[in-house]
Amino acid sequence: MRGRQPSAAAIVALALVSATTMAGPASGQAAGLPDGFVRLRERDPSIRQDIRYAGPFNFTGRRVPGYLAAECILLRPVADALARAQARLLADGYSLKVYDCYRPERAVRSFVDWAQSPEPDRMARVFSPEIPKSQQFALGYIAKRSRHSVGTAVDVGLVRAGEPDLPTPTDAGRCDGPFAGRARESSLDMGTAFDCSAPASATAATVSPAARANRDRLVRALAAEAFRNYRLEWWHFDFTGPTPPQRAWDFPVR
Template sequence: MKYFLTFTSLFIFLSFCNAQSLPEGFVYLDQVNSNIQVELRYYSKNNFVADTVDGYTSTRCIISLDAAKALSNIQQELESMGYGLKVFDAYRPQRAVDHFVRWAKNLEDTVNKQIYYPEVKKDQLFEKGFIATKSGHSRGSTVDLTLVYFDEDKKVQELDMGTRWDYFGAKSWGESQGVNKEQRANRIFLRDIMTKHGFKPLKEEWWHFTLRDEPFKSKYFNFEVK
């Protein structure tokens, strides 16, 4: 028991130190609610640039405390219905956005075109608004996510939303008619519960939501996700 208490105390201390290393007003999402699924795709090659994105050196999700509390409330409500949240991205450093801009300007790099932007020419990504020099994610209260459930084998499965996360195309619009009835219903389910808890959707991306009362409305951060 003595060793267990010592280990527990050490874990709490290290968690506190990690939280203290973040700017004031930010937290690791798992410290607020560890039941929320997280898969930071930019800390992998499973994304549109086909490489780990600058500024991502960890799989731990960072977000503003206010947004984390709201997500925790959503998770608790979803769990009562047999569902949950899965986060693909939250706080995003400016250096990551800069990486996207450099990548978009390199027209030779089209490794994941058929997966993420098959309908769009790469030289049109800026023009069509898929890539920009600033992102609301860098303010800390924007999140990319979907809904999940546990199947009969107790494995986490994503609800069918009609497109993958970060798909560059018209089908990603929240109210797109290019997806079927079930997929539209799933998007509405996600949108409704997010807006109920204080988030506003981005109409062009079914997965993208920003806390309405975000604490850093005009401040863009550049610290690493670590």
């Protein structure tokens, strides 16, 4: 049990206050982060979090190097923009749920090593049932550089505002299979599970009417705050608004 859920009105009020108030220090240094970074939980606690690479339920089957805690960290303008999108969605009865935010460079390197190694793909039946890991570079599912390491990219889904938090899954059926057999991430069908290496993950892919409506709602809410979707992954968005000078980072998520 996680305690009593706040009312929908209380959730909306919290998000609206968060979206208009610059809470916390102007610099991430006071929170043990490089200057300019913030923890999303401190910026907007109403946004759900399930940071997958901090645990073993991800396409590598193990905790990813650099993730010492399940925390979403972003550059402040990116977190502020997410909070504004969240306020808009909460007013309509929905909520954002983030799966990955800032990603250390060592994590990106570990993905490259995983894709190039001869070790069996133990999680293929869940996350990549049809595409071998050796093909995922060429098809655009894995890259040697990531805007996640800059702090301007976010992997995010959609849930109903009033639904209970779901624990991180420990197992699931194939990510592009029927909704009931996929990883339990939301009561809303998004067409595939998060981090699914499959054609159905493309944002414009043919999916059920309900999944299409949910994808469109997510894209509209984030596009209004200067986020651009990556066409092969309905969950991946890059912030295109103004930010401090950008560089890739390798500090751990903690």
